[in-house]
Amino acid sequence: MSEGVEAMSTIALVQEPEHAFTQPSKGRVAMFCVIIAESAIFTIFVVAYIYNIGKSLYGPTPRQVLEIPIFNSICLLSSSLTIWLSEHAIERGKVKSFGLWWGLTFVLGAIFLAGTGVEWHKLIYEDGLTISTNLFGTTFYSLVGLHASHVIIGLIALLTVLLFTVTGHVRQEHAERIQILALYWHFVDAVWIIVFTVVYILGR
Amino acid sequence: MADSTYPMPGSLAEAPRQRWSQAAILEWLHSWVTTVDHKKLGILYMLYSIFFLLVGGVEAILIRIQLMQPNLHFISPQVFNRLFTMHGTTMVFLVGMTYIFGFANYLIPLMIGARDMAFPRLNALSFWLTFFGGLLLYYSFIGGGGLYGQGNAPDVGWWAYAPLTSRAFTPGHSTDYWALSLIVTGFGTIGASVNVVATALCMRCKGMTLMRLPLFVWLNVVTSALALITITPLTAAQIMLLIDRYLGGHFFDTQAGGSAVVWAHFFWIFGHPEVYVLVLPAFAIANEVIPVFSRKAIFGYPAMAAASVAIAFVSLGVWAHHMFTIGMTSVGNAFFVLSTMLVGIPTGIKIFNWIATMWGGKIRFATPMLFCTGFLVQFLLAGLTGIMLSVAPWDWQLHNSYFVIAHFHYVLVGGIVFCIFAGIYYWYPKVTGRMLSETLGKWHFWLFVIGFHITFDLMHIPGLLGMPRSIYTYEANRGWGTLNMIISIGGLIQAVAVLVFAVNLVWSYFKGKEAGNDPWDAWTLEWAAASPPPAYNFATDPVVTSRRPLWDLKHPEDPDWKYE
C-alpha cells in the first residue's frame, strides 16, 4: 500500500504540467480588488457616522428631519434582481430580454437617485439642514453622498451598455464583461443596505 | 550589447545611440509617454522614485544642518516645518510607494512568464496619476498661497493632525495641496495594486501554480492587496478633511461635537499598515537576492509566504500604538500592545528563514548580497526597538522623541532603502544589459552603512535624553549638541554614498561591463530573457515545473521538481 502511495505521487508530479491550467478571469479579480478598496472607504465613512451619532451639539436631529426612504430602497434593492436576470439572459444569448432587464435596472437606479435628490431638496430647503449646519449634516451628506456618487458612476456605466445594446453592439460573448459590471452594481446595492441600517435605523 | 538589442524605437538600449536630432528626441520622448509596456513603466517608476529619493534626501540634509548645533538659524522655522513635512510625505508617498511598483511592474510579468501586466493601459494611467500627483504636491512651493499669499508648501507634518489642519490654524492652501495631491497619487496606487494582483493571479505561464510563484511575486501580491485596504482609508479621511475645510463640515471640529482624535485614528489606520506596504516589497527583494548569492534554495518557502500574509493581517490591528499618549482605555492599551508584539512572530519567522537560507550556503558577497546582509542585521535591530516602543509605558516616555525617529528610520532606511539598493544592483544588468560597477558599489555600500550607523544608532540617544521630534532648534545646555553634530555628519556621509550610487548608475549605463542574460547564475524566469528583454519578453510561452525553473534547466540531472 505504501508503495502504491509513493508511485502515485511520482506520477502526479510528472503529470502536473499536463493538467488543464486554469486561472481566474482578470476582469473579475480586478473588480473584486476595486470592491475591496471601495469597501475600505465606505468602512471609514460608516465608522465616522456611527461614532458621531448623537454627538451633534445642536439640531436639527435625525429624528426630526429624516424619513425612512422605503420606496427608494425597494427600487434600488430590486435592481439587483433585475440586473441578475439580465446577466442570465445575456449568458444564454437572449439579447432582447437582456436589454429589457438592463433598461429596467437603469430606471430603478435612476428612481433611487431622483428619490435621494428629492430627500435632499426637502432637507435643505424645508429643514435647513446642510453639510455645514451641524455634525449630523456633515456625516449624513458625506456618507449618503458618497453612496450616491457611486450610484451615479454605476448609472453612467449602465447607460453606456444600454446605448450599446440599443445600437446592437452587445452580443453573447460580452457576457463576462457585463457580469463584471454587474458585480459593481451588486456592491453598490449591498452598501446601501449598510448605509440604510446605519443612517435610518441606528442613527434615528 | 550587439546580440541583445532589438529594433525597438526608444528601447533603453537604442535610444542614447541615436543621433540627437530634434525629431529623434521627440520620437524618443513620445515612445516613453505613450508606452504601455510594463518594463518601460517600471523604469519610469524607478526613475521617479530615485529622483524623489534625492529630493527627499536634500530636504533631510537641510534639516540635519539646521539641527547641527544649538540655536542655529540656518533656515527659518517656517521653512523647517515645511521641510520635515515634505521630507516625510515625499519619502513615504513618492519614493516608497513608487519603488514598490517600479520593481513589481518590471519584474512580475517576467517572473511569471507573461507578456505584460493584466491591464497595460491602466498601468500607464496609474503611473501618470502618481507622477502628476507628485508634481502637484511640489507645485505647492510656488502655488500654495500661504498666510501672506506667497508660495507655501504643506507644513503640518506628514501625519497632518487635526485640529492643526483646520482653516483657523492653516489658512491658505498648503494643507489642501497635501490632501489633494495625495488623493491623486492614491488613485494611482489603487490602480497599480489592482493590476499587480490581477497579473499575478491571472497571467501566470503554464505550470506556474501559486505554490511555485517566486516569493517576490507572492510578497508583492500581499503588498498590493494590503495597499488596497490601506490607501483608501487615507483617501476617505482626506476627503473628510477637505469637506471640513471647503464645505464647512465638522468631522474634526471639536467645537461642533466632532473629534480630532478620530483623525488620528483614521490616519494611523492608514499609516501603520502603510509601513508594511513599504517593507514587504523590500522583503520580496531579499527573498530573491539571498538565495541566489547563498547558492541555496530559499528555506521554508511556504512559511515565508504564510508569514507575509500573517504580517498583512496583523498589521491591520495595530494602528493605535501610535496613539498611546493620546489616551485610551487600559483594555485598548493592552490590546494594541499585544497585537503590536504579535507582529514580531511572523517577522521573526522571516528572519530565521533568511538566516537558514544562508546557513551552509556558498555565500558570494557581491554588492546586492552586501546590502541584503546589512538589511538583515539592521532590520532585526529596528524590530527590537519596535518591540520596545510597543510597550505602552515605554512609549509614554519616548513618544514623539528622537528615539521614535531613530526607530522608524532604522526600518525605512536600514531595512527598506538597503533592500532597494540591493534590488537595483541585482536587476540593473537585466534592465540595461550592463553590470553596475562592483568597485563603486562597494564604496557605496561601505560609505552608506557607516553613515547610516553613525546617524541612526546615535539618534536613539538624544531621544532617550528627551529631544522631541519636529523641533526647530534647542538650547545649548540640553547636552544634545555634540550628538546632533555627529548625527548630521553621518547624514552627510550617507549623502556622499548616494552620490557615488548616482554616479555608478550613470557611468555603468555607458561604460559598465556587458552583463549577458544571466550574470548572477540565478533561477527565476526573468533571467531566461535577454538583457534588456525584448518588448514581448519571451518569444515562446515558458512552461515551468518547479519554483526554480532555471535551476531545472541548468541541472537536468538533479531538478527541483523531484523534491517539491
Add this chain to the structure above:
Amino acid sequence: METHEQSNSSPHGETIHLPAPTAWPIVMAFGVTLIFAGFVTNMIVSILGAVFFVTSAVGWFRQVLPHEAHEDLPVEAHDITIASTRTHVTRIEISEEHRAHLPVETYPILSGIKGGIAGGIAMIFPALLYGILSHHSIWYPVNLLGGAGVANWSNPTTQDIAAFHIQGLIVATIIHIATSVLVGLLYGAMLPMLPRHPIVLGGIIAPLLWTGLLHSTLGIINPVLDDRIAWGWFVVSQVAFGMVAGFVVARQGKIRTGQSMPFVLRMGIEASGLHSGEGEDRH
C-alpha cells in the same frame, strides 16, 4: 477576453500581438490632476481638467472597444541557452544525531511535575538551615518569600520577619509550590534538549544564570527582598533544587516524540495499511 496577448505563442520569425502604445492614459491622468488642482487654484483649471478627462475617456474607450488596439512586433530569432558554470551540486550533510533542538525522545509531563515536587522539597532544607544559622528562626526565609503577600507590611524589622505569620506561611507555600512545579515542568521539557551532561547544565549552570538574572532585577521587582537576601545561600538552595529535580526527571523513562514518526502518522491519518510498520511502536 484575455487570450489576445497570451495564447499567441508564435515560433521564431512570426509576430507577437502586444497592446499598442497610447497617449490616453497620460491625458486622463493629467485631466484628473487638473480637476483636483482646480480646487486650490481656479475653477477654470478644473473645467479644463474635466474636458481632458472626458476626451481621454472617450478616446480610450474607442481604442479598446470593440477590439483592443494592438501592434504586431516581429520576433527576432534569438536562441537563449541556459547553462551554469557551477555544475557541481553538493548537499548539506546532517547526521541523524544532529538534533539538538528537536529531541527524538523526551520525558513524560508527569516526570517534570515529580521532579519539581522533589526539587521543591530538597530546596526547603538549605533555606531553613540558612534561617536558623543567620537569624535563629525557620520563619525568616518563609517570610522573606511570602512577605509580598502580607498586606500592610511596610518596612518590617528583622524581628518582624523572624516571627511566625500565618499569612506569610500560606503565601510562601503557594508561591513555592507553584514555582517548583512550573520550573520542574520546564526541566522535564528542557533536559533532553541540553547537549551532553544535562544534569550539570540543568542543575548548576541554569540555577547560576537564573540567580544572576534575579540578582540584577530584584531591586526593581522587590526592593525589600533585595536588601535582605543572602545570595550565597540563595544559590545553594537553587542548586539543590536543580540537582534533585534534574536527577528525578532523568530517572524517569523516556518516551518517543512525534519527531521520530513518519509524516502520515504525525498528521493522524488513519488508513488501512499505513500503520502496519509503525503502529505497534507507538503504544
